Amino acid sequence: MRFIGSGSVVARLGWLQFLCVCALFLLPLSSFAQESLQPLLQSLSTAGEMQIAGARVYDLSVTQEFYASAAYAPVWTNPTAVGELADSIEQAWREGMNPQDYHQQQVQGLRDGTLDLDVAARDLLLTDALVRLTYHYALGKLEPKDFVATWNFEHRLPAVEPVEWLGKVTDNGGISAGLDNLKPASAIYQNLVSALAQYRAIQTNGGWIAVDEGPTLRKGESGQRVAQLRLRLLGEGDLAAAPAVAADFFDDDLEQAVMRFQRRHRLDADGAVGKQTVGAMNVTVVQRIDQIRVNLERARVLQDIPPTAVVVDIAGFEVSLFRDGQRLLRSRAQVGLPYRSTPVFRDTIRYIEFNPTWTVPPTILQKDVLPAIKRDPGYLRRRNMQVLTREGTVVDPGSINWQDYPQRGFPYIIRQQPGPENALGRMKVMFPNEHMVYLHDTPSRDLFNRSERTSSSGCIRVEKIDELVELLLDDPQQWNRAAIDAVIDARKPRRISLANPVPIYLVYWTVQVEADGEVHFKRDSYDQDGALLKALERPLVPDGARVSRRRSQALDPAL
Numbered sequence: 040m041r042f043i044g045s046g047s048v049v050a051r052l053g054w055l056q057f058l059c060v061c062a063l064f065l066l067p068l069s070s071f072a073q074e075s076l077q078p079l080l081q082s083l084s085t086a087g088e089m090q091i092a093g094a095r096v097y098d099l100s101v102t103q104e105f106y107a108s109a110a111y112a113p114v115w116t117n118p119t120a121v122g123e124l125a126d127s128i129e130q131a132w133r134e135g136m137n138p139q140d141y142h143q144q145q146v147q148g149l150r151d152g153t154l155d156l157d158v159a160a161r162d163l164l165l166t167d168a169l170v171r172l173t174y175h176y177a178l179g180k181l182e183p184k185d186f187v188a189t190w191n192f193e194h195r196l197p198a199v200e201p202v203e204w205l206g207k208v209t210d211n212g213g214i215s216a217g218l219d220n221l222k223p224a225s226a227i228y229q230n231l232v233s234a235l236a237q238y239r240a241i242q243t244n245g246g247w248i249a250v251d252e253g254p255t256l257r258k259g260e261s262g263q264r265v266a267q268l269r270l271r272l273l274g275e276g277d278l279a280a281a282p283a284v285a286a287d288f289f290d291d292d293l294e295q296a297v298m299r300f301q302r303r304h305r306l307d308a309d310g311a312v313g314k315q316t317v318g319a320m321n322v323t324v325v326q327r328i329d330q331i332r333v334n335l336e337r338a339r340v341l342q343d344i345p346p347t348a349v350v351v352d353i354a355g356f357e358v359s360l361f362r363d364g365q366r367l368l369r370s371r372a373q374v375g376l377p378y379r380s381t382p383v384f385r386d387t388i389r390y391i392e393f394n395p396t397w398t399v400p401p402t403i404l405q406k407d408v409l410p411a412i413k414r415d416p417g418y419l420r421r422r423n424m425q426v427l428t429r430e431g432t433v434v435d436p437g438s439i440n441w442q443d444y445p446q447r448g449f450p451y452i453i454r455q456q457p458g459p460e461n462a463l464g465r466m467k468v469m470f471p472n473e474h475m476v477y478l479h480d481t482p483s484r485d486l487f488n489r490s491e492r493t494s495s496s497g498c499i500r501v502e503k504i505d506e507l508v509e510l511l512l513d514d515p516q517q518w519n520r521a522a523i524d525a526v527i528d529a530r531k532p533r534r535i536s537l538a539n540p541v542p543i544y545l546v547y548w549t550v551q552v553e554a555d556g557e558v559h560f561k562r563d564s565y566d567q568d569g570a571l572l573k574a575l576e577r578p579l580v581p582d583g584a585r586v587s588r589r590r591s592q593a594l595d596p597a598l
Contacts, residue, residue, distance in 0.1 A: 074158040077111040094142040096167040113162040123214040135332035140579035142168040176221040179340035189382035228338040230552035246324040247274025256312040334550040349543040354561040356492035370503035386470040390536045394457035409445040480504040
């Protein structure tokens with residue numbers, strides 16, 4: 040079975056409430072053994088789905104197998120299990136999931152006795168809710184490939200025979216603990232859960248006000264918009280206290296609060312409140328809650344980043360290297376322009392190229408380089424580029440009628456030689472892949488100072504590329520900084536394989552919680568959050584094929 044996932048810590052019933060619920064269930068227990076779910080399941084199999092108390096229940100192979108293993112007898116005879124299921128659905132809401140996907144209203148009604156169903160319908164409804172919940176906790180509600188064509192991440196599931204597990208927890212309880220074993224254990228996920236609680240608390244307290252648009256506000260100014268600004272920053276916690284000065288005066292404390300807000304939203308932290316900063320401030324608390332929920336779903340479907348890896352944070356314009364769970368490097372990066380976006384995928388770094396040549400990729404050749412050569416005959420010479428046949432023979436550029444291209448197919452390749460102006464800089468980090476994407480140096484280092492760093496044609500330009508390469512080679516005796524500099528100074532191409540290849544993950548997160556608990560919101564430069572949010576809000580339709588694909592994987596018996 041393919042399970043989907045987040046997790047839960049379930050509040051236990053108070054003793055008096057427990058006794059009351061037990062009393063509700065004691066009376067009909069004798070009828071449970073006499074009831075058979077086989078006719079109802081046959082109807083479900085024939086129709087593919089049915090309505091029970093307004094909830095849509097789907098025919099899934101795991102549900103049919105579960106009841107076949109129980110000789111089609113009711114399985115929800117333990118009121119503790121029903122209470123745990125209701126609490127787990129409530130916890131799912133706390134982790135950004137949609138409780139309606141798991142029949143929250145109906146399950147709560149069965150728990151407190153306000154919903155009356157016959158034994159078979161009651162049992163099937165509860166089982167369907169649990170199957171949906173576990174499915175979502177282990178795998179995520181959404182199929183990543185439906186939204187990210189380049190997705191190739193593995194998803195290691197905890198291993199259990201689902202029918203056996205369902206029988207165990209419905210008989211003996213333990214639903215909440217089992218679901219906890221399915222959800223991501225990473226700090227990323229847990230921190231996002233905390234951030235969601237924080238912003239829902241802000242929503243409960245009334246959220247924050249908007250700041251009127253207008254001229255840029257700076258320290259020393261005053262007026263109604265400054266008063267709005269102060270209330271806005273108080274609302275999200277960037278400003279800690281009421282002012283010692285007039286509320287409509289832009290003082291030092293307010294400037295520091297503005298800069299904190301700008302850092303958290305990955306803007307230029309200059310303390311001036313211009314159009315971009317006002318735009319970020321006027322995103323509502325509901326929109327921020329939804330942004331966190333989208334990233335919680337990303338965390339559920341991506342659970343396999345190992346403790347030693349390079350992670351490219353595309354939306355955050357950063358590259359990090361982790362070793363044994365410790366971050367050894369955090370570097371600013373430049374990523375692909377929105378129309379040449381850096382893909383999301385995983386691979387393995389295998390070698391370093393020093394003083395690389397750059398063979399112009401087909402897209403850049405057609406859209407950028409060939410039109411530039413037509414406009415400027417000196418383009419190739421100034422950029423230290425050669426024209427070559429596909430067999431590698433150098434061609435005189437003067438012998439080519441450049442006006443024929445790019446309208447016709449270009450029969451040559453263009454390659455830039457090593458040097459300080461090479462588009463790849465002095466070195467590149469290679470993980471050969473179908474997307475022709477890699478990490479590299481760049482001569483355009485001034486672009487690292489921008490807060491918005493979507494400036495490449497898809498590859499990742501790394502500001503601290505020299506530190507990254509030294510850490511990847513991981514050989515202080517042979518490949519210290521002096522040795523690396525000597526190879527670069529020779530200006531001759533050289534390839535060095537890593538003794539230990541390192542996994543690399545290119546991921547897209549638009550919310551990040553820092554080590555100190557500060558919540559950072561990033562711009563959705565590739566406009567991906569909206570489609571994910573719409574899909575999260577749509578009613579859940581379980582994918583039976585997706586479930587079946589996962590059932591052969593080995594699992595953790597602790598589940």
